[in-house]
Amino acid sequence: MSKTEEKLKNLAAKNPPSNWKEKVAYRKENKAWLKKSTRIALRILDALDDKGWKQTDLAKALGVTRQQISKLVKGQNDYKLSTITQLEKVLKIQLQAILAENEQVMTEEMIKEKVKEEITDYHRKLTLTQQYFELKNQKPNPHTVMAVEPSAEDGYALAG
Amino acid sequence: MNIVSIFERSKDSLYAVKYDEEPLDALELLQEYWSDPEELHKFFKKYKKDYEAYYGKAKISQIVEKAIDDADLLFEALFKLAEDESGKHLGEFFKPLHNKEAGKAYELQQLKAYGRLSNSFLRIYAIRYGNSYVITGGAIKLTDQMKDRKHTKEELYKLNLVRAYLKEHGEEGEFVYLDI
Numbered sequence: 001m002s003k004t005e006e007k008l009k010n011l012a013a014k015n016p017p018s019n020w021k022e023k024v025a026y027r028k029e030n031k032a033w034l035k036k037s038t039r040i041a042l043r044i045l046d047a048l049d050d051k052g053w054k055q056t057d058l059a060k061a062l063g064v065t066r067q068q069i070s071k072l073v074k075g076q077n078d079y080k081l082s083t084i085t086q087l088e089k090v091l092k093i094q095l096q097a098i099l100a101e102n103e104q105v106m107t108e109e110m111i112k113e114k115v116k117e118e119i120t121d122y123h124r125k126l127t128l129t130q131q132y133f134e135l136k137n138q139k140p141n142p143h144t145v146m147a148v149e150p151s152a153e154d155g156y157a158l159a160g
Numbered sequence: 161m162n163i164v165s166i167f168e169r170s171k172d173s174l175y176a177v178k179y180d181e182e183p184l185d186a187l188e189l190l191q192e193y194w195s196d197p198e199e200l201h202k203f204f205k206k207y208k209k210d211y212e213a214y215y216g217k218a219k220i221s222q223i224v225e226k227a228i229d230d231a232d233l234l235f236e237a238l239f240k241l242a243e244d245e246s247g248k249h250l251g252e253f254f255k256p257l258h259n260k261e262a263g264k265a266y267e268l269q270q271l272k273a274y275g276r277l278s279n280s281f282l283r284i285y286a287i288r289y290g291n292s293y294v295i296t297g298g299a300i301k302l303t304d305q306m307k308d309r310k311h312t313k314e315e316l317y318k319l320n321l322v323r324a325y326l327k328e329h330g331e332e333g334e335f336v337y338l339d340i
Contacts, residue, residue: 005173005290007329012165012175020166020176020188024239027195027232034195038228041197042221049205075197075228 038075040084040095045073047091061090161325163294167242172250174242176295177322186318190284190298194231200224203300210302210309215279226277227300233276234284250293254286257319268327270319285315287323296322 027034048058055069062069071077072087084095099105106114164185166174176185184192193199204211204223211223241248254271256262261269268287275282284298296318299311306312 002290005292011163015162015164017165018185018188023191024235038197045201046221073198
């Protein structure tokens with residue numbers, strides 16, 4: 001270690017070390033729920049903007065102090081179900097959904113992708129059906145598309 | 161201005177500046193700021209146009225989530241380095257502040273570290289001091305030049321201020337001071 005680095009080490013030794021490592025360790029350890037808390041905070045902040053509300057307006061609506069609202073939007077709050085329910089009521093937004101076994105969460109992107117897949121599949125089936133009728137020298141009728149369910153033996157059917 | 165230790169290893173060490181007017185050191189401040197949805201929401205509301213000029217249209221809450229995820233990844237990478245005695249050197253974490261200095265290393269060089277996500281807007285700034293690195297601050301950089309916005313311009317000022325402070329505290333004649 002050079003003299004200059006030694007000097008830097010001595011300068012740092014005069015002060016308590018940073019708490020940064022402890023904070024990062026805490027975030028790593030609690031990452032999953034902190035991410036959810038951040039998302040709730042952002043939904044609240046977006047909803048306040050949409051309504052043209054300040055945090056004091058939300059505090060009034062909930063009957064709590066401005067400081068309590070400030071804690072809610074810092075992304076570190078372990079929300080109680082009763083708090084979430086109250087927030088949903090006054091902000092008229094949905095923050096949480098409890099899913100049954102046969103339910104799942106889908107984003108708009110996922111729904112669009114699913115619809116796109118179904119349309120592509122529909123056109124594939126329509127083409128196959130039209131090819132089938134052409135082979136049979138019959139006029140294609142798109143309305144009959146769903147009557148012909150493609151199967152693993154489609155190849156044999158097309159062979160006519 | 162004070163210097164505080166972030167971590168010290170046998171081969172290199174990381175320090176941060178604690179400015180007199182701040183309650184926390186520069187790295188801890190960044191960690192607090194980049195995990196705070198309220199503060200980031202305010203920031204991106206103010207600089208939404210800058211963001212969209214680079215990254216395209218997006219909702220503020222999506223940008224904030226991206227910033228927080230990126231910051232977590234960046235701090236975790238640095239944390240991993242702190243725990244690792246055998247692997248990577250801090251020199252691999254930081255790059256020269258000025259792109260024209262790529263591949264060059266010298267005493268009191270001004271450095272930056274990028275966020276981990278591709279095309280990240282997060283920056284941590286530091287000064288090289290032997291095998292030690294002193295963090296001066298950090299910023300969300302959404303413009304080409306640091307001088308283009310007040311908050312990044314302030315980071316340039318801090319880099320120069322800390323470099324002068326370290327020069328003053330170093331052994332006379334030991335550093336090659338390059339004015340860039």
